[in-house]
Amino acid sequence: MALQHESTAPYRSVQRALRVLDLIARRPAGVTEAELARAAGLTGPRLSGLLRMLRREGYVTQCADGTYTSGEALDRLGTGPGAGRAPLQDSLDRLRGDLGAAVYVGRYQDGEIRVPYCADGPDTPAVHEWVDFRSSGHASAIGKCLVGQLDAEARSDHLSRHRMARLTSRTITHEGQLLTRFAAQPATVPVLDLQEYAVGTVCAAVPLTAGATAGCLALSLPVEQTHRLRPAADALNRAAASVLLALTL
Structure with a gap:
């Protein structure tokens, strides 16, 4: 499976963040912002924004x-079984609270759409998966964002294995x-689902991709919002870099 395109801005931000974290880890007594700027080769404003996120x-x-x-x-990483998952869940929980919406991470793995991570709550319920996400790539924001990142061959393969069923009156069912x-979706613009997957729910997704695996970060809201x-x-979209960093760590 190959990607047609990927959003490189979050990936580059993660590369810079990892470089800064490595420098800080090597100086347990502390390091100044000026020292970080020189060692990491980052300009003042770019480094300041990165440090705020970290x-x-x-x-x-x-x-x-x-x-x-x-x-x-950072200190918690690698301190026990499953510890590496904690930063990601913390990041998603924080984002859920900031956005007031359920938040998801989607991945395209082994030819299928998967949603391995979700942060929801009583006031921000997750969308009811009334149709398997694996079969709704033509309708859900997560599915469209992931399938839209595939190259033509992988995309054709996926659509040939999953019939484009009409899930609501708004669902696109024609492959063309x-x-x-x-083709008209800019790589940097969120993919929207306006009640195409489920009546009563609207969603958005943005690419969250590094390397050869397509990924996305998504949210859902009740149609009243x-x-x-x-x-x-x-x-x-602005939070994609911090979530990708948590995934990387």
């Missing part, structure tokens, strides 16, 4: 003297129309 996610701590040391989330939609979808999707 502080927010708990990977680094800023001391009283202004230096940076490793934070609690869906492919046209994919459709007015919040686009701003929430933009915020989701």
Whole structure:
């Protein structure tokens, strides 16, 4: 399976973040922002934004003297069975609270759509999976975002194995129309699902991809909150780097 395209901005941000975290881990006594800028080759504004994200996610701590040391989330990594999953779930839970929406991570693995991670709650319920996500790649925001990242051969293979059933009156069921939609979708713009998968629910998804595996970050809202979808999707897009970093660690 090959990717047609990928959104490289989150991946590049993760590369820079990993470089900064490595430098901080090597200096347990603390390192200044100026020292980090020189060692990592980053400009002041870019480094400052990256450090804000790392502080927010708990990977680094800023001391009283202004230096940076490793934070609690970074210290927890590798300390026990399953510890590596904690930063990701923490990141998703925080994002759920910030957005006021259920949040998901989707992956395209072994030729199928999978949703291995979700953060929801009483006030932010997850969408009811009334049709298996694996069979609804033509309708759900997660599915369209993942299938849309595949190359033509892999995309054709997927659609040949999963019939484009009409799930709601808004569902696209014609392959040519869906492919046209994919071709017109900019890589940096969130993919939307306006009651195409389920009546009463709207969703958005953004690419979350590094390497050869397609991934996405998604959210869902009740249709009564459709007015919040686009701003929430933009915020989701901005959060992609921090979630990808949690996945990487």
